[in-house]
Structures are given as C-alpha cells and as structure tokens.
Amino acid sequence: MDERTYTADAEPGDEATVAGWVHEIRDLGGIAFLILRDTTGKIQVKFEKDEMDDDLVETGLGVHRESVIRVAGAVEEEERAPTGVEIVPESVEVVAEADPELPLDPSGKVDAELPTRLDNRTLDLRKDEVKAIFEIRAELLRSVREAFRGLGCTEINTPKIVATGTEGGTELFPITYFGQEAFMNQSPQLFKQLMVGSGLERVFEIGPIFRAEEHNTPRHLNEATSIDFESAFFDESDAMDACETVVRAAYEGVAENCATELETLGLAETFEVPEESFPRLSYEEAIERINATGELDEQLVWGDDLPTEGERALGEEMGQHYFITEWPSEIKPFYIKDKEDDEQLSTGFDLMHPSMELVSGGQREHRYEHLVAGFEQQGLDPEAFEYYTKMFRYGMPPHAGWGLGGERLVMTMLGLDNIREAVLFPRDRQRLSP
Numbered sequence: 001m002d003e004r005t006y007t008a009d010a011e012p013g014d015e016a017t018v019a020g021w022v023h024e025i026r027d028l029g030g031i032a033f034l035i036l037r038d039t040t041g042k043i044q045v046k047f048e049k050d051e052m053d054d055d056l057v058e059t060g061l062g063v064h065r066e067s068v069i070r071v072a073g074a075v076e077e078e079e080r081a082p083t084g085v086e087i088v089p090e091s092v093e094v095v096a097e098a099d100p101e102l103p104l105d106p107s108g109k110v111d112a113e114l115p116t117r118l119d120n121r122t123l124d125l126r127k128d129e130v131k132a133i134f135e136i137r138a139e140l141l142r143s144v145r146e147a148f149r150g151l152g153c154t155e156i157n158t159p160k161i162v163a164t165g166t167e168g169g170t171e172l173f174p175i176t177y178f179g180q181e182a183f184m185n186q187s188p189q190l191f192k193q194l195m196v197g198s199g200l201e202r203v204f205e206i207g208p209i210f211r212a213e214e215h216n217t218p219r220h221l222n223e224a225t226s227i228d229f230e231s232a233f234f235d236e237s238d239a240m241d242a243c244e245t246v247v248r249a250a251y252e253g254v255a256e257n258c259a260t261e262l263e264t265l266g267l268a269e270t271f272e273v274p275e276e277s278f279p280r281l282s283y284e285e286a287i288e289r290i291n292a293t294g295e296l297d298e299q300l301v302w303g304d305d306l307p308t309e310g311e312r313a314l315g316e317e318m319g320q321h322y323f324i325t326e327w328p329s330e331i332k333p334f335y336i337k338d339k340e341d342d343e344q345l346s347t348g349f350d351l352m353h354p355s356m357e358l359v360s361g362g363q364r365e366h367r368y369e370h371l372v373a374g375f376e377q378q379g380l381d382p383e384a385f386e387y388y389t390k391m392f393r394y395g396m397p398p399h400a401g402w403g404l405g406g407e408r409l410v411m412t413m414l415g416l417d418n419i420r421e422a423v424l425f426p427r428d429r430q431r432l433s434p
C-alpha cells in the first residue's frame, strides 16, 4: 500500500517519506534544492553538500527531471521554501528514471503545441493547469450524478454497439459485428426512451457517443461524452426545468469544491453560477433577433437551421444561458413530438451557452402510429427499428428528455478555446491514438 506522506500533509517536526516526480533541481553550489511534486503539490528537498553523505547528494542531484523518487527525512520549517517547509533527506531512492530528453516540459516553462501535448498526455497532465481541467471535469460529473439522483433518476448504461443509427446516416461509424454490419451508437436516444416505459420511468446516462463528423472544429469530437436524461410523464417544459437544475448543479459543485483548480486556471474571480432560470426564446424570436444583429450576410428564413455565426451573434446579446424552443418540426428528428395545436412547430428545444449549443431535447412522440409515420417521413425504415417501435404498443407514457454534451459543458464553463482540452484522449479526424 501507499504509505508515503503527501507533500501537502508534511508538517514541520514530522519524519516523513514523500514520493513523486523531480520537478526541478536548483544547484547553488554548496547548497542545492530539489523540488519534488506529487498529486497534492510540491515540496522542497534541501541538500547541504558539505554536511551530507556524498552518495546521497549524488543520487539526489544526479537524477534527471521528471524521474520518480522517494525521499525520507525530517520536515522542517523554512520560510523561504515555496510551501514554507522543506525536507532534509536521510535517504533518496530513484524509483523510476526519466529520460533526459522529454517530449514536453511539465514545468510549463516551454510551451508545447496541442498535438504534442495530446501525444504525451501523461506528461501534459503533470501540469497544474491541465490537471485542474480534469479535476473539475470529475467534480462536474459527480455533481451532475448527484443532481440526477435528487431528481429521482436511475442511472443506466445502454449499448454502444448497435444495429441502427438515429441521428442521420452520414454521421455513423460502421463496424463489423461477427460478419454483420453494425454501428457505434450516436446517442442513447432510443434506449433511454425505452426505459421510460419500463418500471424505471426516469433515467439518466453518462456515456460515450460516436459521431463521424467530417470536419475538425473546435467544438466537435468524434467520440464525446453525452449526459442524457429522460422521464416518463414529463413535457418539454418539465425537461427544461430538469436541464436547468442539472447545469446549475454542475456549476455549483465546481464553485464549492474546486476553488484551488479555479484559482490555478485564473478563474477564481470571474467564475459564476448561472442565474436561477434561463430565458426561453422561441425559434421565431431567435431568428428575428439574429437577423436584427446584421451579422449575417443572408437573412434567415423560417425553417433554416441556425448557423454558427448566428448562434454567436445571438449569444453575445443574451449574455447567459438560454433556451430556444418551438423549433420547426421539419428540422428536428422524428422522435420529437409536434406541438398539439400546430404541427409545423415541434416541442424540441436547445439549451444554448452564449458561445454554442449545449443541449438538444424535447417531448417525444409516444403515439405508435405517429411514430411509425415519422420514421417514414425521415426516410428511415420503420422495420429496422421494430425493437423500439414495438414497445410503443404496450403502454408507453408521454415523456421528454434531453442530451447534454459533457465536454461542451466543461469547455464553456472554463472558457476553453478547444473542446480537445476537455478530453484526455480526443478522437478527431487526425487522431486515433493515443
């Protein structure tokens, strides 16, 4: 077991064994300092050459940066040390030597380009500001799970290898499944819907989605983490309420439990939990307001999808999270229910951050006949989805839900300029390894 003392816990007066990476060695002649780094922070190790065993000094100061070492000794108060304490070593053991040439510099003194960083993610995550993103990501997911539990949801896991796609054929990754064509799942949409008709009724899933997006953009991945919600007896308005609760919970959790990480990222002063309720704008209002900004070369007309520049122009005006509701039925997927009083309008909604789309959701079509007709209208063969449609014949309650892009939530929360910063090992057009 790990019986070392974490550097953050080393107190003056302790006899401690610390272990970690050689962050830096500063040799001043008669005296030298080695900075040892572990997951909790850093500690100074002092070598007074004349007063110490030569072997000890040689081992401690001869080791290459980023090697793993174990140091045992007395912890003493030292005002001039970065953390106010230092260790006077009695023994130094080299646990794992690092090559003298490193592909990137974890001390951050030399900047590396994103591809180099992603190729060497292990070293990249030795940097405080990179590590902070993933500590925050973990806290965000924890808070989101807790919020879902608070909403009475059961966490589910659905298959990622599937026989059919749902979000449009072009974005599918085909694979071979024992000689049969199969796909990587684009969304847990159909499976989570099947669960609202089960005894579970209200569910959530946090899992990978796969999209064969053709273009490399700063906000698209080919493998992303989707945070999905679905509930029986919810309409779109209830689903939007749940969405607000979950997004706010993510911000609250990070605000409460990630003060150090926010500080490291320079966000301690500016980080804000979003306002109580997000404005709800109809699609029609949205296109009118976008047109009024004059930012687009061509005016949007009813039925157009919102172009990226349009989203941005509107986002700038809104200055906060907001929903776009009442989308034209024709540009929302077949499983989204139309409005009762106007079938040109759908119950679909998107949650927008000022800079991009975060969530798509809506009330679902739960009436068997309408659902099957919807498949046909979208050019999908209802027979291929029989496993799904069939369950709508055995008591499927009205229901609603949404899917939230996990990385986009991290990205917008922290103001990252590339979604890849929020993924350990991103998958994009160029990147299949590591």
Ligand code: ATP
Binding pocket: 167, 211, 213, 219, 220, 221, 222, 223, 224, 226, 357, 358, 359, 360, 403, 404, 405, 406, 407, 408
């Ligand atoms: P966009 O129009 O921004 O490409 P979308 O409308 O195609 O997104 P949906 O199918 O609505 O995406 O998926 C729900 C959510 O999942 C999106 O709002 C987004 O947050 C996230 N998401 C979808 N595709 C990706 C992707 N390729 N990379 C990262 N996140 C994604």
Ligand code: MG
Binding pocket: 350, 357, 359, 360
């Ligand atoms: Mg969408």
